[in-house]
Amino acid sequence: MIAVRLQSLNDFDEWRGKARQLLAAGLSPENVAWRIPGEANGLFEGGDAMLPEAAGPIGSVPRQFIELAQTAINHADPARFDLLYRVLWRLQEVPQLLLNAADKDNSTLTLMASAVRRDSHKMKAFVRFKAITDDTGFERFAAWFEPEHYSLELTAPFFARRFDGMVWAIVTPYRSVYWDTQTLVFAEGGRRTDVPEVDAVEEDWRTYFSSIFNPARLKISAMKSEMPVKYWRNLPEAELIAPLVRGARQAEQQMIERAASQPPSRHVKQTEKYAQAAEAQSEITSLADARAAVQGCRRCPLYEHATQAVFGEGPEHAQVMFVGEQPGDQEDLAGQPFIGPAGKVLDAAVEKVGIDRSRVYVTNAVKHFKFEPRGKRRIHNKPDAGEIQACKFWLNLEIGFVKPKVIVALGATAAHSLLGRTATISKLRGAPITMEDGTVLFVTNHPSYLLRIPDPERKALEREKFEQDLVLVRDAIAALEACH
Amino acid sequence: MPPLTLRRKLAILSDAAKYDASCASSGTEKRNSAGKGGIGSTEGSGICHSYAPDGRCISLLKILLTNFCVYDCIYCVNRSSSNVQRARFSVEEVVGLTLDFYKRNYIEGLFLSSGIIRSPDYTMEELVRVARSLREDHQFAGYIHLKVIPNAAPELLAEAGRWADRLSTNIEMPTDIALETLAPEKRPSEIRTAMARVRGKLDEAAPEAKTKTRTAKPKWAPAGQSTQMIIGADGANDGAILNRAAGLYSGYKLRRVYYSAFSPIPDASSRLPLRPPPLMREHRLYQADWLIRFYGFDVPEIVAGGEDGLLDLAIDPKLAWALKHRERFPVDVNRADRDMLLRVPGLGTRSVDRIIATRRHHSLRLDDVARIAGSIDKVRPFIEALDWTPGGLTDHQRLRAKLTPAPEQLALF
Numbered sequence: 015m016i017a018v019r020l021q022s023l024n025d026f027d028e029w030r031g032k033a034r035q036l037l038a039a040g041l042s043p044e045n046v047a048w049r050i051p052g053e054a055n056g057l058f059e060g061g062d063a064m065l066p067e068a069a070g071p072i073g074s075v076p077r078q079f080i081e082l083a084q085t086a087i088n089h090a091d092p093a094r095f096d097l098l099y100r101v102l103w104r105l106q107e108v109p110q111l112l113l114n115a116a117d118k119d120n121s122t123l124t125l126m127a128s129a130v131r132r133d134s135h136k137m138k139a140f141v142r143f144k145a146i147t148d149d150t151g152f153e154r155f156a157a158w159f160e161p162e163h164y165s166l167e168l169t170a171p172f173f174a175r176r177f178d179g180m181v182w183a184i185v186t187p188y189r190s191v192y193w194d195t196q197t198l199v200f201a202e203g204g205r206r207t208d209v210p211e212v213d214a215v216e217e218d219w220r221t222y223f224s225s226i227f228n229p230a231r232l233k234i235s236a237m238k239s240e241m242p243v244k245y246w247r248n249l250p251e252a253e254l255i256a257p258l259v260r261g262a263r264q265a266e267q268q269m270i271e272r273a274a275s276q277p278p279s280r281h282v283k284q285t286e287k288y289a290q291a292a293e294a295q296s297e298i299t300s301l302a303d304a305r306a307a308v309q310g311c312r313r314c315p316l317y318e319h320a321t322q323a324v325f326g327e328g329p330e331h332a333q334v335m336f337v338g339e340q341p342g343d344q345e346d347l348a349g350q351p352f353i354g355p356a357g358k359v360l361d362a363a364v365e366k367v368g369i370d371r372s373r374v375y376v377t378n379a380v381k382h383f384k385f386e387p388r389g390k391r392r393i394h395n396k397p398d399a400g401e402i403q404a405c406k407f408w409l410n411l412e413i414g415f416v417k418p419k420v421i422v423a424l425g426a427t428a429a430h431s432l433l434g435r436t437a438t439i440s441k442l443r444g445a446p447i448t449m450e451d452g453t454v455l456f457v458t459n460h461p462s463y464l465l466r467i468p469d470p471e472r473k474a475l476e477r478e479k480f481e482q483d484l485v486l487v488r489d490a491i492a493a494l495e496a497c498h
Numbered sequence: 499m500p501p502l503t504l505r506r507k508l509a510i511l512s513d514a515a516k517y518d519a520s521c522a523s524s525g526t527e528k529r530n531s532a533g534k535g536g537i538g539s540t541e542g543s544g545i546c547h548s549y550a551p552d553g554r555c556i557s558l559l560k561i562l563l564t565n566f567c568v569y570d571c572i573y574c575v576n577r578s579s580s581n582v583q584r585a586r587f588s589v590e591e592v593v594g595l596t597l598d599f600y601k602r603n604y605i606e607g608l609f610l611s612s613g614i615i616r617s618p619d620y621t622m623e624e625l626v627r628v629a630r631s632l633r634e635d636h637q638f639a640g641y642i643h644l645k646v647i648p649n650a651a652p653e654l655l656a657e658a659g660r661w662a663d664r665l666s667t668n669i670e671m672p673t674d675i676a677l678e679t680l681a682p683e684k685r686p687s688e689i690r691t692a693m694a695r696v697r698g699k700l701d702e703a704a705p706e707a708k709t710k711t712r713t714a715k716p717k718w719a720p721a722g723q724s725t726q727m728i729i730g731a732d733g734a735n736d737g738a739i740l741n742r743a744a745g746l747y748s749g750y751k752l753r754r755v756y757y758s759a760f761s762p763i764p765d766a767s768s769r770l771p772l773r774p775p776p777l778m779r780e781h782r783l784y785q786a787d788w789l790i791r792f793y794g795f796d797v798p799e800i801v802a803g804g805e806d807g808l809l810d811l812a813i814d815p816k817l818a819w820a821l822k823h824r825e826r827f828p829v830d831v832n833r834a835d836r837d838m839l840l841r842v843p844g845l846g847t848r849s850v851d852r853i854i855a856t857r858r859h860h861s862l863r864l865d866d867v868a869r870i871a872g873s874i875d876k877v878r879p880f881i882e883a884l885d886w887t888p889g890g891l892t893d894h895q896r897l898r899a900k901l902t903p904a905p906e907q908l909a910l911f
Contacts, residue, residue, distance in 0.1 A: 114859050115852040116866030139545045143602045155601065175530035176539040179637075180601060195535070215598045221505050222599075225512040226550055226560060230761035230775055233553025241549040251548055259551045270772045272764040277579035284568050284578050288683060309687050318674050319745040321690040346749075347694040387741075387748035387797075 017047045020095065023188065024088045024164040033099055043103050048095035073106050082112070085127040088134075088164040097123060134165040138172055140245045141184060144213040155182040156209040158248060166191060170198050185209055206248075216250045223251040227258055229265035301330055301415040304408065308381055314404035316382035316397070321346045326377025326412050334491055335375045335418035336360065337409065339427040339460055343392050346383035352376045356462035360424070363461070363477070367484045369491065375416050379431035380405045402431045413453075419494050421453055422487055425460025443483055446490060454490055458483035502585055508595065510585040514565040514576050515611060518668075519726055519758035521546075523557045523606035523641040526663040526721035536637025537601060540663065544641065545606055558609040558643060559599050563587055563624055567613030571670070571681035572770060573731045575763040576613045582765055586615075589627045596632060600640055607641030607663070608632070614647060622650035622658065629661035641721075648684070648692040655692070659699055664721035664753070667692045669746060672739045676732035680769075693750040696723045700751060722753040729783065730776045731760035737807035740786055740797045747791070757783040782809040789816055792847055793840045812902050817843040820880055821901075827880045827892050832861045843901075844876035876901055 018032050036046055083098050101119050105111055112120055143155035155177075159166075166184065170191040173184065183192045185204040192199045237255075246252035298304050308323040317323070324341035327350060336352075344354035352360055357376075364371050380401055385392035397405075409431060413421070423429040429437035432455060433447075442457040449455050459480055467473040502510070523544030530539035546555030564586035565576040575582055587595075596608045610628055614621050625644050632638040644658050646667040659665060667689055671677040674686040696719065703718035725746060727739065743755040759775035766772060786809060789795040793816070803818035804810045810818040820827065820843045829838050831853055839850045849871045856862060856870065864886040868874035879891040879901075891897065 110859055113855055115856045115870050116860075116862065118869075121869050135545070139547050141603050145602070153601075157603070172539075172541075175532045177537055177601070178531040178533065179535040179537055213602060215602060218505055218508060218595070219599065219602070219604050221509050222512050222559065223548065223550065223556070225509045226516045226556060228516045228550075228552050228554075228761055231552035231554070231759070231777060233777070234551060236553030237549040237551055240546060240553075240555065249548065255551055262551065266762065266774070269764045269766075270762045272766070275581045275765055278581060281570065281578040285570070309685070317687070319742075319749075321694045321749065322687040343749075347698060349691065349694075385745075385748075387744040390748055390751060392745075392748045 015045055015047060016041060017049050018095075019049045021051065023050055024167065026084045026087050029087060029095060029098065030083075033102055036099065037102065037106070043096065043100040046096070046099060048099070050092065050095075053092075075102065075105050076109065076112060078112050079105060082123055082127050085130050085168070086123055088130045088168055089126040090163045091126065094126060097126070130163050130165055130168070133161050133163045134169045136242075136245060137161055137165055137169045140241075140249060141173070142213075142248065142250060143182060144210045145215070146210055153180075155180055157182070157184045158204075158206045158209045159184055159186050160244075160248065161186055162244070164188060167200065170200075174198055183209075213250070220251055220254055224254050224258055229258070229262040230269065232259065232262045234259060298411065301412070304411045304415065308408055311381065311408070313407060314382075314401045316380070316384050316401055319385070319387075320382035322349050323381040323408075324349055324351050324378065324383070325381060325408070326375055326416075327351055328375030328377075328416075329373060330416060332373055332375035332416055332418055333494065334369070334373070334420040334422065334487065335377065335413065335416060336422045336424060337428040337432065338376070338378045338424045339462075340378050340380040340397055341383045342394060342462070343383065343385070346392075351378055355465055356460065359461035359464055363481050363484055367481055367488050369484065369488050375412075375418060377409065377412055379409060379428045381408055397427055399430070399436075402427060406431055419453065420487060420490050421449075421455050422484075423455060423457045425458075425463065428460070429457045443479075444486070446486070456483060456487050456490070504591060504595075507585040507587055507591070508561070510583055511562045511565060511587060512560065514562050514582070514613075515560045515609075517575065517758065517761065517763070518560065518609075518611060519554075519756040520609065520643070520666060520724055520754070521555055521557050521560060522664075522724075522754065523643075524721070525753055526641060527717060529639050531637065531639045534637060534639075536639055537597070538607070538637075538639030540606075540639070540641050547604055547606065557606045558641065559596055559605050559607070560609040561587070561592070561595075561611075563592065563610060563612035563621075563628070564615055565613050566615050568616075569614055569681065569683045571684065572767045573670075573680050573728055573760060573763075575765070579767075580765045589624065589631060592628045593631045593636065596640075597636060597638065600638070605640075607643070609643040611645035612647070618647045618649040619651050619654060622647040622654040626654055626658050626661065629658065633661045643721075646692050646696065646723075648688040650692075652695055655695055656699060659696070659703075659719040660716070662719055664724060665696050665719050666724045666726070667696070668726040669693075669742070669755075670726070670728055671732055672727055672729075672734035672742045673732065676734060680731065690749075693723065693725065693746070693752075697750045723750065724752055724754040724756060725750075726756040726758050728760045729757050729780055731770060735807035736779070736783060736786070736804065736809045737797070737801040739783060740790070740801060743787060744790065744797050755787060757787070778811050779809070782811060782815060786815045794837055795819070795841075813898070814843075816841070817876065817901060821898050824892050828882045828888050829880060830882045831867055832857050832882075832884065842877060842880045844871055844873065844880075846871075 020028060022028055086094060087098065097119065101123055111117060114120055137159055141157045141159050143157045145153045145155055147153050166186050166189050174193050179195060181194055183190060185208050188203040190201045190204050298307050305325045308325050311317055311323055324345050338352065341351060342354045342356065345351055361371060380397040384395045384397050386395050421432065423432050426437055426439055429442060439457060439459055447455040464473065464477055464480060467476055526540045528541055531537050544557050546557045548556040550556060566584050566586060567576045567578055570577045570579050592610065599605045610625055612621050612625055629642050629644055632642065642662045643664040643666065644662040646655060646665050648667060669689055670681060677684055677686050699718055700722060703715050705715065727742065729739065746752055746755055757780050759777050759780035761775035762772050786800045789800060790797065799819060800815050801807055803815050803822055809815055820841065829842050836850060836854060839845060839853060840847065852870045853862065856866065861884040864883045867877060867881065867883055871877055879888045879897055
């Protein structure tokens with residue numbers, strides 16, 4: 015048995031140097047005892063002098079072990095050095111050891127490392143700085159903290175990154191650290207009395223702590239599991255917990271009993287103003303009225319999940335109106351029709367056949383986006399007959415105010431809406447349909463249909479047919495203009 | 499009347515903010531003040547600096563700029579018809595408090611909301627001024643969460659995202675009808691439009707994945723956007739709530755939907771349920787939300803785990819689902835794919851990953867699974883391992899009763 019004396023409680027490099035020597039000398043874990051400062055050697059153990067001088071080559075260890083060991087060495091359990099050496103020893107035989115989450119040594123080591131990380135995290139959370147202000151008004155800060163493990167060295171850089179422009183110190187029982195805005199300096203541990211007892215802002219903090227607490231939601235065990243009682247004695251707000259908990263039932267009862275009183279006069283004035291404003295927007299007498307009113311539409315359930323109603327866009331007295339199916343994802347977000355991929359296809363085709371896009375009014379048969387949520391995406395869903403019928407109200411208003419001469423139904427939904435019955439595109443396309451009011455209706459595919467065709471040859475063919483339909487539209491517009 | 503002291507305002511305006519469930523300070527970019535002389539850092543995961551006796555973490559200074567409000571939302575303590583005491587912070591006061599608290603390591607940053615005064619633009623401008631001052635005048639690198647005021651000008655929103663880590667717009671109610679009934683001046687489509695605008699700006703700022711030459715775009719609300727829904731003030735069931743959440747997640751790329759159990763408020767309207775908040779229901783909704791986002795469940799599946807559109811309050815939604823789908827169990831931990839392992843009650847994403855990593859080296863025994871999962875009771879009836887098969891346990895009539903936790907005595911204090 016050999017006893018190895020360590021100078022430091024948690025210096026990984028020191029431990030590593032000594033462990034390498036032991037490993038090179040082939041000393042198995044059963045023959046090694048690790049001693050920390052202040053600890054005596056056992057009766058039959060040799061001293062440091064017995065540490066072998068061997069410096070031969072030793073096997074490599076996975077990087078994962080180094081990371082794990084650097085953390086776990088800060089654990090307060092005296093057995094940590096022994097465990098680390100045993101795992102190091104076993105890694106020579108079983109390099110995959112750390113991948114086996116079911117191995118006992120591995121899981122103990124992992125648990126130790128996570129206990130240290132948790133302790134470090136709690137230090138980040140529960141250190142409370144107290145300000146010391148000198149005659150010039152310059153503030154320095156100091157905190158007393160009692161970590162469960164040796165986690166100050168691990169955690170100090172965090173405070174340096176966070177409080178760069180501040181002069182501060184953290185004192186713990188085993189070590190202290192100082193930051194002067196330039197460097198971290200470690201020194202001996204200290205006592206609670208080394209830092210000021212109170213801070214001028216503490217009372218504000220306690221005010222906040224007690225005001226942000228909702229007495230109707232008491233959950234003491236949740237609080238204690240995240241903020242263990244052992245930390246409480248250094249938290250200025252913790253002394254409030256017991257009285258807040260004791261008074262919670264009564265505070266909740268008071269909230270309930272303080273039922274509505276007479277509203278203040280300020281409120282009465284505001285309510286009147288609101289009522290007047292609501293009255294002002296009454297019936298729909300223009301396209302602008304309709305555009306405003308459609309946002310409050312409740313004619314079918316689609317309003318509930320769509321962002322907003324997407325109304326038509328274009329010149330108020332356009333000669334031609336394109337009617338699509340419904341807004342897509344992008345249209346729904348932006349509140350404008352035909353700005354997504356299908357809109358681009360339409361624009362390109364319109365321009366190609368020579369229709370003046372700036373004189374076209376574009377809208378949809380259904381004004382709200384119908385979709386199925388799937389993870390982070392919304393999948394387009396076809397509107398049903400009821401929804402088409404409900405939304406016809408708005409399309410009729412648009413047609414009534416814009417008074418187009420030519421209407422182009424893009425796809426089956428639009429055709430259904432305009433004709434009032436289910437429609438087959440292939441049967442209706444290619445020839446104008448004269449409506450009751452004398453408007454000329456053309457029916458063609460929805461541009462998004464073109465986007466969905468996978469086969470390039472068929473795609474080109476369908477695009478051509480689409481453009482042919484638009485040529486008919488262009489000629490019809492030209493004929494109308496010639497009449498006037 | 500003498501002017502209110504800063505401390506009194508703090509008491510009023512943090513009391514008014516305590517009904518907002520969000521307190522997270524996580525998920526933002528990594529940055530710090532090292533070498534810059536300022537203060538503040540964010541390292542991805544947030545830190546909870548304290549816990550209130552309501553079990554909720556305190557990580558941010560969560561306050562209102564003012565609790566004056568022109569709106570009269572029935573569920574809100576700050577509605578215009580309420581007689582609570584009113585107060586208003588100046589921009590400088592909020593900035594000063596944030597810095598004072600931050601320097602003492604009490605908080606991770608600021609979560610600033612406000613009642614609506616004068617106009618949406620005016621109110622939003624005030625919120626933006628606080629954030630701008632913290633960043634520009636004080637080189638503050640800590641976390642900032644700003645509430646979006648629906649209907650405020652898009653330019654103000656754009657600026658808010660330049661300074662803030664996170665933006666949020668509360669949807670408030672699970673259904674539009676409930677919102678319009680309880681918050682007559684609020685327009686659901688305006689709230690969603692605000693979310694859509696934030697999403698649009700987030701998309702613009704997102705790095706383009708495919709281009710090799712990554713031009714550094716200016717950061718914009720790196721912690722994304724979130725929202726809050728109040729649970730139990732209206733009659734909506736859990737199915738409606740989760741459907742609403744799914745729609746919001748998919749439409750606006752929200753990081754989080756917060757479910758806030760409606761709790762009694764002082765000076766409350768008689769139209770509200772004046773009883774303790776349904777905390778267990780809130781908890782189950784968070785669990786269900788988690789299953790949807792990280793475990794591949796969809797809303798109908800989860801809702802079907804309970805009865806009549808309500809989640810089972812006695813057991814967690816994953817266990818509830820498993821008990822109704824026993825035909826899919828037991829799952830062989832040595833062979834099953836990841837998706838199916840994720841459906842085993844008691845196995846979380848990390849346990850599943852570790853099981854998959856370990857089984858590449860050797861077949862797992864029940865003990866191995868226990869060590870990885872931390873606890874085996876809930877897992878045992880649903881898995882097979884090298885030395886274990888549940889036999890009739892999976893289909894046992896009393897399995898549900900066995901796995902239902904005994905009612906707990908509340909901790910006495």
